[in-house]
Amino acid sequence: MENKQHPLGDLMSTTMQKIKEMVDVNTIVGTPIQAEGVTIIPVSKVSCGFASGGSDFATKNQKPEADNSFGGGGGAGINIVPVAFLIVKEDNVRLLPIAPPPGTAVDRVIELVPEVMDKVTGFIEKQQDRAEARDKESF
Numbered sequence: 001m002e003n004k005q006h007p008l009g010d011l012m013s014t015t016m017q018k019i020k021e022m023v024d025v026n027t028i029v030g031t032p033i034q035a036e037g038v039t040i041i042p043v044s045k046v047s048c049g050f051a052s053g054g055s056d057f058a059t060k061n062q063k064p065e066a067d068n069s070f071g072g073g074g075g076a077g078i079n080i081v082p083v084a085f086l087i088v089k090e091d092n093v094r095l096l097p098i099a100p101p102p103g104t105a106v107d108r109v110i111e112l113v114p115e116v117m118d119k120v121t122g123f124i125e126k127q128q129d130r131a132e133a134r135d136k137e138s139f
Contacts, residue, residue, distance in 0.1 A: 007070040008054040015052060015074040022078060023048065041086040047079040092118075 023046055030042035054072020084097045094114050 008052070008072055011054060011072050011074050012052045015050065015076055019048060019050065019076050019078065023080075027080060037089065039088040041088070042082060043084045043086060045081045045083045047081075048076065049078075050074075050076045 028044055028046055030044065033040040033042075052072070052074035054070060057069040057071060059069065082098055084095050084099075087094045087096055092114075
């Protein structure tokens, strides 16, 4: 007996192949963008849905050993939403979310820690530079 694949299997395989062509790792973690010593990497969330179905139909004039007629369809939906950017500058990496700010004050403080540390470090360095400049002037 001949091993014949059912048309529904072909339909599902074709639909899944098209989804694979549309979504790959570059869809989730995008191509890095270089700008003035900073690398920006977009990050997205991908959601996907898939449905397929079909039925065999027998006609009244069909011979018993003949293949039935097949009717079927398939569909897929993909939702791609940007969620954040990874920002790489020298040895520092920050995640800049696109979503609305966190709901609680604690979440907001945790999110701002890297930015606050950068500002405090910059302020301290400026103060040290000024102190060194004053010390050189006093000699």
